[in-house]
Amino acid sequence: MDPKIRNIFLLLFLLAFLATVVVYFSSNQDMKLTWYFGGxxxxxxxxYRFSKK
Structure with missing residues (x-):
């Protein structure tokens, strides 16, 4: 896979990880929504991990 595309997936991972933490604390610990972002x-x-050439 092209390194630029791999970096996009890394960026998406980091954003989803941060969104998981933010959603958990801002949604009054709504676990269903938190699991969506965590998933x-x-x-x-x-x-990202398994898309190496």
Missing amino acids: AAILFYLI
């Missing part, structure tokens, strides 16, 4: 963060990390 997206995990998905973006796995795509």
